[in-house]
Amino acid sequence: MATTTRTPAPARGNTPRKPRRIGFGERFNRWDLKFSPYLYISPFFILFFITGLFPLFYTAFVSVHDWDTIMGQGTYVGMENFQFILSSPDFWKALRNTFSIFLLSSVPQVIIAITLAAVLDQNIRAKTFWRMGVLIPYVVTPVAVALIFSNLFADKFGLVNDMLGTFGIDPVGWHKEVLPSHFAIATMVNFRWTGYNILIFLAAMQAVPRDLYEAAVIDGAGRFRQFFSITVPQLRPTIIFVVITSTIGGLQIFDEPRMFDQFGRGGADGQWQTLTIYLYELGWTQGDFGRASAVAWLLFMLIVLIGIINFAITRRISTSGDKR
Amino acid sequence: MHRSTRTRRLTVTATAGAAALALTLTACGSSDSDDTADSGSSNGDEEITLTVATFNEFGYEDLLTEYEDLNPNITVKQKKAATADEARDALRNSLGANSGASDIEAIEVDWLAEFKQYPDKFADLTSDSVEGRWLDWKTEAATLEDGALIGYGTDIGPEAVCYRADLFEAAGIPSDREGAAEFIGESWDDYFDAGKEFMASSDVPWFDSAGATWQGMINQVQNAYEENDGTIIATENPEVRETYDAVLTAAVDENLSAHLGQWSQDWTDSFQNDGFATMLCPGWMLGVIEGNAAGVEGWDIADTFPGGGGNWGGSYLTVPSQGENVEAAKELADWLTAPEQQMKAFAAKGTFPSQVEALDSEELAAATNPFFNDAPTGEILANRAEAVSVTPFKGPNYFPINTAMADAITRVDVDQTDDADSSWEKFVADVDALG
Numbered sequence: 001m002a003t004t005t006r007t008p009a010p011a012r013g014n015t016p017r018k019p020r021r022i023g024f025g026e027r028f029n030r031w032d033l034k035f036s037p038y039l040y041i042s043p044f045f046i047l048f049f050i051t052g053l054f055p056l057f058y059t060a061f062v063s064v065h066d067w068d069t070i071m072g073q074g075t076y077v078g079m080e081n082f083q084f085i086l087s088s089p090d091f092w093k094a095l096r097n098t099f100s101i102f103l104l105s106s107v108p109q110v111i112i113a114i115t116l117a118a119v120l121d122q123n124i125r126a127k128t129f130w131r132m133g134v135l136i137p138y139v140v141t142p143v144a145v146a147l148i149f150s151n152l153f154a155d156k157f158g159l160v161n162d163m164l165g166t167f168g169i170d171p172v173g174w175h176k177e178v179l180p181s182h183f184a185i186a187t188m189v190n191f192r193w194t195g196y197n198i199l200i201f202l203a204a205m206q207a208v209p210r211d212l213y214e215a216a217v218i219d220g221a222g223r224f225r226q227f228f229s230i231t232v233p234q235l236r237p238t239i240i241f242v243v244i245t246s247t248i249g250g251l252q253i254f255d256e257p258r259m260f261d262q263f264g265r266g267g268a269d270g271q272w273q274t275l276t277i278y279l280y281e282l283g284w285t286q287g288d289f290g291r292a293s294a295v296a297w298l299l300f301m302l303i304v305l306i307g308i309i310n311f312a313i314t315r316r317i318s319t320s321g322d323k324r
Numbered sequence: 325m326h327r328s329t330r331t332r333r334l335t336v337t338a339t340a341g342a343a344a345l346a347l348t349l350t351a352c353g354s355s356d357s358d359d360t361a362d363s364g365s366s367n368g369d370e371e372i373t374l375t376v377a378t379f380n381e382f383g384y385e386d387l388l389t390e391y392e393d394l395n396p397n398i399t400v401k402q403k404k405a406a407t408a409d410e411a412r413d414a415l416r417n418s419l420g421a422n423s424g425a426s427d428i429e430a431i432e433v434d435w436l437a438e439f440k441q442y443p444d445k446f447a448d449l450t451s452d453s454v455e456g457r458w459l460d461w462k463t464e465a466a467t468l469e470d471g472a473l474i475g476y477g478t479d480i481g482p483e484a485v486c487y488r489a490d491l492f493e494a495a496g497i498p499s500d501r502e503g504a505a506e507f508i509g510e511s512w513d514d515y516f517d518a519g520k521e522f523m524a525s526s527d528v529p530w531f532d533s534a535g536a537t538w539q540g541m542i543n544q545v546q547n548a549y550e551e552n553d554g555t556i557i558a559t560e561n562p563e564v565r566e567t568y569d570a571v572l573t574a575a576v577d578e579n580l581s582a583h584l585g586q587w588s589q590d591w592t593d594s595f596q597n598d599g600f601a602t603m604l605c606p607g608w609m610l611g612v613i614e615g616n617a618a619g620v621e622g623w624d625i626a627d628t629f630p631g632g633g634g635n636w637g638g639s640y641l642t643v644p645s646q647g648e649n650v651e652a653a654k655e656l657a658d659w660l661t662a663p664e665q666q667m668k669a670f671a672a673k674g675t676f677p678s679q680v681e682a683l684d685s686e687e688l689a690a691a692t693n694p695f696f697n698d699a700p701t702g703e704i705l706a707n708r709a710e711a712v713s714v715t716p717f718k719g720p721n722y723f724p725i726n727t728a729m730a731d732a733i734t735r736v737d738v739d740q741t742d743d744a745d746s747s748w749e750k751f752v753a754d755v756d757a758l759g
Contacts, residue, residue, distance in 0.1 A: 069420045070442050088757060109657040150589060157593040175588070176739040263409070265727075268734035269741050269750070284413040285759065286724055287438075289420075 063293035102250035104186035117201035145258030377426035383673030425654035475640030479675035480709035481606030490622030529582035534737035561613025607676030666684035
């Protein structure tokens with residue numbers, strides 16, 4: 001399509017040069033068309049290779065070796081590190097904690113975010129103020145959030161237990177029992193991320209064609225009917241996006257559990273030790289990068305696995321959506 | 325729309341997955357590039373910048389300014405880590421990556437042995453000017469088999485017992501320093517018995533935390549976790565198990581403990597709430613108590629320590645050999661750990677000197693602390709340092725094993741998720757996993 005028909009010029013004088021120049025220009029044009037798009041997107045891929053792909057494979061290389069943090073590479077040990085990890089009860093406990101915290105944070109987060117976004121999408125006063133207001137928790141650094149919340153959730157002198165006490169409820173061992181500690185950590189995550197997700201949902205809601213609502217109103221649909229029959233189906237791609245990003249974030253959760261107590265190792269009995277904390281413990285406290293890398297790879301495969309499951313579910317949802 | 329979402333998702337998944345892995349490795353990168361200096365030694369007047377990495381409170385702020393005034397061509401920057409654990413992790417990182425370490429790195433005695441495994445990574449600091457500067461055992465711990473010295477001693481942590489005189493008085497127990505010391509007694513059994521007697525007439529728990537008390541007890545055992553050749557004996561050593569049972573019996577069965585995790589939010593808050601009557605206090609703890617208990621009157625120090633003397637903590641300054649200004653850093657470390665300077669650090673933050681000359685000085689003997697009812701802290705801590713008779717062996721695995729032990733005690737004393745036996749089994753599993 002780039003080549004235009006070219007009338008052969010009569011050969012005279014320095015004419016040999018001319019076709020060559022045109023030829024180059026043409027070839028350049030063709031290259032331009034063929035390769036420039038790749039050139040334009042290459043910065044991402046070059047960066048991705050350096051910061052993403054290379055560490056990925058290097059970690060795999062480390063994970064099959066005996067690897068001290070300081071001394072570096074040791075002998076090749078094959079799958080030994082993976083065997084150790086998979087047979088360690090700590091790993092399975094960390095896996096349980098990670099999933100529990102993930103579910104306790106992501107599920108309520110998406111539900112609250114979509115509900116609040118629907119409220120903010122209405123014609124309320126000082127719209128911009130409320131819309132920006134939900135983002136404030138997101139601006140606070142996770143470490144500061146964790147400090148404040150671990151203070152609120154302190155076992156003996158924390159505000160939350162004090163308040164429960166006024167209702168006659170026994171103090172909860174936020175730093176002792178498994179589920180309460182997960183709940184406390186999930187609260188920090190929700191505090192920080194709900195506002196962010198509200199904005200994403202809000203942006204998507206505003207892209208929903210208004211005539212759908214007008215038609216619904218004429219048909220006599222109430223607010224709730226509109227929400228469930230128009231807003232939610234129209235938001236499906238956005239919901240999928242939010243679910244996927246919060247899955248990835250949730251499985252890699254680190255700051256909040258690390259800052260939850262004074263030691264950052266996830267509790268004396270590993271009550272809230274997540275996979276990333278376990279990885280850190282192996283790699284830094286115990287100085288064994290081989291095992292830590294094995295955990296990193298297992299975590300990676302886990303995320304890929306969940307990605308595939310997400311993908312399958314998503315496809316089903318979207319096809320059913322299309323049929324309707 | 326679907327298509328673009330899908331593509332984006334895959335990319336996001338891949339990138340994020342990779343990022344998770346990068347966690348293990350990116351942290352190895354250099355974290356700091358303050359060293360603008362060029363050549364090796366500190367001869368002459370070239371402008372150089374030295375970095376000093378410390379943790380908690382070393383009391384160096386004014387000293388570093390003073391050093392800059394003495395040496396106009398040198399700029400000194402301090403990097404303070406909040407906890408010793410954090411400093412240890414950071415140092416491991418920069419030694420592993422062979423870049424990013426500060427010119428001077430402070431090391432805590434509990435993990436000194438671990439770093440002695442990598443002598444090539446540290447400069448040999450042997451020098452005539454520091455010959456005989458420290459207590460013998462302090463120097464020995466940082467000396468390698470071939471005679472090289474990898475660290476200059478800063479402080480030591482001779483332990484006394486800090487107590488609330490007002491609570492003692494309310495319980496009808498002698499509250500003056502001598503009387504209290506006698507009441508607390510000489511052995512651990514005495515200390516726990518005194519606790520029972522105290523709690524018979526008071527609602528306040530006797531001590532803060534079984535974990536903290538454990539630190540005092542285990543630091544009196546010569547070879548607790550490892551033989552001198554590094555063989556791990558922690559799980560078979562009857563002395564460890566006996567001590568473990570003793571501290572947990574006192575803490576849980578006899579309920580002498582306030583069941584607080586040391587350094588936790590509750591622990592810090594309980595200083596303001598009459599949380600407990602006594603606690604073991606090494607020199608560097610005085611500043612911590614004063615900070616946490618601000619406004620509370622009645623704290624005092626008894627010149628005694630159960631089970632003989634005990635040393636808890638204390639640090640060294642090392643010079644990683646990867647630095648560009650090894651000689652200049654060595655000079656600074658030498659200067660900082662000289663007796664005169666250590667005395668100033670002691671005055672600032674209570675870090676008790678390990679230097680012989682400072683220990684003998686009149687200034688130390690005359691030091692008092694107004695917060696602790698004007699207690700002669702210098703004299704008391706010097707007595708406590710003298711009472712130290714055992715230098716516990718701390719091998720390369722001391723730190724991870726002691727961490728596992730601290731968790732085991734916390735499970736029983738604070739979390740109460742386990743009893744002593746089941747928690748011990750988990751401790752054994754943790755130690756076996758160190759392999």
